[in-house]
Amino acid sequence: MTGELMHFVVLVAIMSGLVVPMGAWLARVFTSPHHGLPERWTYKALGIDPSEAMSWKRYGMALLLSNAAMMLLGYLVLRVQEFLPFDPLQRAAQTPDLAFNTTTSFLTNTNWQAYSGETSLSNFSQMAVITYLMTISAVTGVAAGGGFIRGLSRKNVADIGNYWVDFTRVLYRVLLPLCFVVALVYVWQGTPQTLASAADATTLEGSKQQLVIGPVATYETIKHLGTNGGGFFGANAAHPYENPTPLTNLIHMLSMMLIPSALTYTFGSMLMRRRQGWAFFAAFLVMFVGFSSLVYAAERQGNHLLTAVGADQRLSELQPGGSLEGKEMRFGIAQTSMFVAVTTAATTGSVDSMHDSLTPIGGFVPIGQMMLNCVFGGEGVGFINLVTYAVLTVFLAGMMIGRTPEFLGKKIGATEIKFVAIAVLVHPFCILAFTGLALGLPSTAQSLANSGPHGLSEVLYAYTSGTANNGSAFGGLSANTPFFNTTIGYAMLIGRYLTLLPMLAFAGAFAVKNTIAEGPGTLPTDTPLFTGLLMFVVILVGGLSFFPVLALGPIVEQVMLNAGHVL
């Protein structure tokens, strides 16, 4: 047990230790007045004026329309895949609804997969669509996070920076160098990196087997550093080619949390409010430790009904114990629980176990984290979501004491609160409306592997994962149907843009304002008290939005399990 807890301690310690260097690096990227040579060439080639100061509206339009163009390009490639190179296995093009779902998924940094990579995509599609969009979507998120923080850091100006400059710098200065280094480590650890499509192997029984291979190492790097998550193989990070050693498992998890956690320090540096940045980091960390502990405790305890029929689920020197259904034996309970918590906290969606096989409360953790969407969260957007709740917190605190709320030395007005309200409400509305729609259709039952509360959880998980731009699948839901491909596709688009854009508008409105002197009625927002209040508001809003549906899903399933009922 102590050894298992050390896994958590090591992960959190290394992740925390990387916050300062990575955060300082990002701050420099967003504030440096100098443009590098490759960047200047890029601006010149694309006709970009890097000195243009963009209003939030122009910044948001540039983000949106460039994303639209990339989506159409990705859709086209997937539809004509069979005519493109690098595929001796001659895999057929995806159907229109599946191609829509796939491009939407990777464009929005979700990486929900209604297909299995090794049977559905050529190496060309894996590189030109999937890896390309994984990179672009991550860069888009981090750039938006930079523009957002810059908007918060300014006063009396109408711009939040230049989207193209932020985008180009994040790509050239952050993600490409990081990916290059991490890819070399993965290759060293045994992850394949080749343009060949398959290798022939002879099994111990003497039969022939074809093993799909490809440019997996480069795929894995951006998959985790970009909080993307879709697998090169259907088994995702449980596949030995994607995740060959305990070291790659650890690097996967650290990669996922690297940028989301570091943005708190970036924020503190750019605003010269380091204590505020650490207060946000503390909120992230405490919520993450709480959820990690919950899933670990649930999986370690196992299923008492199995104990009753003679199964030994105790931890011993000979076995890892706990609930091992759906888990990769190489990783056991501790590594699996950490991966579950990390991948749904950082909204990556990469999995090294089958979440459908988690105990009910264990399954509650990934759904809950995705519903809150601000336990570290995705690249850039996770931090934006936490600030959304921070503004809501000062607003609620202001209402309680009858004062105009202040945040970062500025008064929060009705307009800013409207932006926050839109961003906060879109997320649960999208999840619950699509889940309700799907559950109301008789055809949904044919896609489910389970009935009752677990079946509800399978549908709820799918739309939560899509809207939160996580992308992990609970499993048990056959989602490759025109209905699910289309509705989950729209959930991903709504979850990405209709929550991000209002907060860019918030940053724009905030940048225009002037600062005011702090008074006796000002609520300090960089104290442990505020961090606690912030977490309370996050849990409160999440609970008010989602408790009824959670009660009908994983919670009632756990209650029934405790009472000895099995569906």
Added chain:
Amino acid sequence: MGDLIFVTATLLFFVLTAGFIIGLDKLSAEPHK
């Protein structure tokens, strides 16, 4: 036919979202009461 539907649906979403941006911008330009 399927391609036409999904390309149109995609374009429609992004056009409506561009309208959403314009709406948000008008909201931020409203004078405070």
